[in-house]
Amino acid sequence: MRKVLLICLAICFLVAISAMAFDDMGKSSTVKGWVADDKCGAKSANAKAEACTKKCLDAGAKMVVVTDGDQKILMVDNPDALKGHEGHHVAVTGTVKGDSIHVDSAKML
Numbered sequence: 001m002r003k004v005l006l007i008c009l010a011i012c013f014l015v016a017i018s019a020m021a022f023d024d025m026g027k028s029s030t031v032k033g034w035v036a037d038d039k040c041g042a043k044s045a046n047a048k049a050e051a052c053t054k055k056c057l058d059a060g061a062k063m064v065v066v067t068d069g070d071q072k073i074l075m076v077d078n079p080d081a082l083k084g085h086e087g088h089h090v091a092v093t094g095t096v097k098g099d100s101i102h103v104d105s106a107k108m109l
Contacts, residue, residue, distance in 0.1 A: 050087025
């Protein structure tokens with residue numbers, strides 16, 4: 001009986017830890033940063049790189065958002081949502097999963 005109780009408590013503990021780990025997944029958040037390309041990444045996260053960013057994206061590079069604080073590179077799942085913001089400093093609202101973001105809206109800063 002004692003072993004069964006300990007096993008049940010251990011399972012409950014593992015389920016609670018798992019729930020806390022996945023709590024932030026699927027929530028919308030706002031990220032401030034630069035719309036850039038994956039070829040240049042953080043190097044193109046500035047106001048002077050707009051033309052270069054557009055050129056690289058036209059050549060087939062993938063669109064990314066380089067965050068302001070830690071220069072983290074987030075791949076954009078739906079690049080059409082940021083059309084017209086290439087090379088701009090923006091506040092992007094969307095769902096972050098790992099190192100990618102699904103953009104719901106963007107606002108120029």
